[in-house]
Each structure stands twice: as C-alpha cells, then as structure tokens.
Amino acid sequence: MFYYIIIALFIIALDQWTKWLIVKKMELGESIQVIENFLYITSHRNRGAAWGILQGQMWFFYVVTIVVIIGIIYYMYKAARGKWLLGVSLGFMLGGAIGNFIDRVYYKEVVDFINTYILGYDFPIFNIADSALVIGVGMLMIQMFKEERELKEKTNG
Numbered sequence: 001m002f003y004y005i006i007i008a009l010f011i012i013a014l015d016q017w018t019k020w021l022i023v024k025k026m027e028l029g030e031s032i033q034v035i036e037n038f039l040y041i042t043s044h045r046n047r048g049a050a051w052g053i054l055q056g057q058m059w060f061f062y063v064v065t066i067v068v069i070i071g072i073i074y075y076m077y078k079a080a081r082g083k084w085l086l087g088v089s090l091g092f093m094l095g096g097a098i099g100n101f102i103d104r105v106y107y108k109e110v111v112d113f114i115n116t117y118i119l120g121y122d123f124p125i126f127n128i129a130d131s132a133l134v135i136g137v138g139m140l141m142i143q144m145f146k147e148e149r150e151l152k153e154k155t156n157g
C-alpha cells in the first residue's frame with residue numbers, strides 16, 4: 001500500500017518539476033524541436049480536459065478529480081493488497097490526477113508541453129500527469145484481463 005503512494009508522490013514531483021521548468025524557461029507558444037516531425041516541447045496551456053473539452057469548467061474538474069482521487073485511494077486500500085500491478089497502476093493514476101489538479105487549483109489551467117506528431121496527426125499537447133494517467137489506465141486494463149483469464153481457468157477446472 002505504502003509503495004503505491006510513493007509512486008504517486010514521485011509522479012507528482014516529476015510532473016510539477018517539468019511544468020515549473022516550462023513556465024519558468026519558456027514563453028507561451030514557444031516550441032523546441034526534439035525529434036524532427038515527431039517530438040517537440042511546446043509551451044501550451046489547456047483550460048479544459050483532453051482535447052480541450054469543457055474549457056473553463058473548473059468546478060466540474062475539481063469535483064471529478066476529487067471523486068477520481070477518493071475512488072483510487074479506496075480501491076488501493078481495498079483491492080490492491082498483494083496485486084502489485086493493480087497498485088502500481090493506481091499509483092500512476094493517482095499521481096497524474098493530483099498533478100493536473102494542482103495546476104487547475106493554482107493556475108486555473110493545465111500546463112502542457114509534450115507535442116508529438118503520431119503518424120503525422122498533431123496529437124493534443126499533453127504533460128507527464130496525462131501520460132501517467134493513460135499508462136495507469138492501460139495497466140489497470142491489463143490487470144483486469146489477467147484476473148478475467150485466471151477466473152476462467154479456475155471455473156473451467
């Protein structure tokens with residue numbers, strides 16, 4: 001249980017440190033090429049959620065994020081005992097949710113800077129917290145499929 005909180009704290013620290021660097025070192029809209037036509041660091045702000053949906057609906061984001069955080073901590077306490085993959089995925093999601101929550105409370109918008117062109121499509125600019133959330137969701141799905149398969153094997157005898 002305790003290790004998963006450490007993972008979340010590490011992700012929050014990394015997320016907030018990178019966002020602090022972007023805010024301090026870069027002008028809004030400034031872009032630095034990392035890998036041509038693939039990866040750029042672009043200073044960007046988003047007052048909404050993914051793809052900029054629900055711009056400015058801060059109260060909605062506060063409520064949803066707090067529900068998400070409480071749900072993760074409860075689930076971590078109840079279900080993650082002994083299931084390290086589940087615990088790690090919850091730790092990633094918790095870190096990501098809190099990382100963006102700090103931005104929304106402090107800046108009233110989220111700092112984004114990872115600008116990738118996946119298969120030529122200009123994917124929305126995101127940040128470490130988003131990556132941790134998406135990775136956490138992905139690991140949670142794997143854990144669920146694993147449990148599903150084990151359950152089937154057990155019932156099939």
Ligand SMILES: CCC[C@@H]1OC(=O)[C@@H](C)C[C@H](C)CCCCC(=O)CCC[C@@H](CC)/C=C/C=C(\COC)CC[C@@H](O)[C@@H](O)C[C@H](O)CNC1=O
Binds near residue numbers: 064110127137
């Ligand atoms: C990743 C969740 C987004 C994150 O949710 C959060 O904070 C949570 C904790 C609080 C929200 C209020 C609730 C979830 C809204 C669900 C949602 O939005 C659909 C998600 C789909 C997702 C599949 C899982 C795809 C991925 C997208 C992107 C991330 O790609 C890596 C693009 C990110 C860029 O648009 C960037 O500008 C976003 C900005 O940083 C603010 N981020 C958020 O709102």
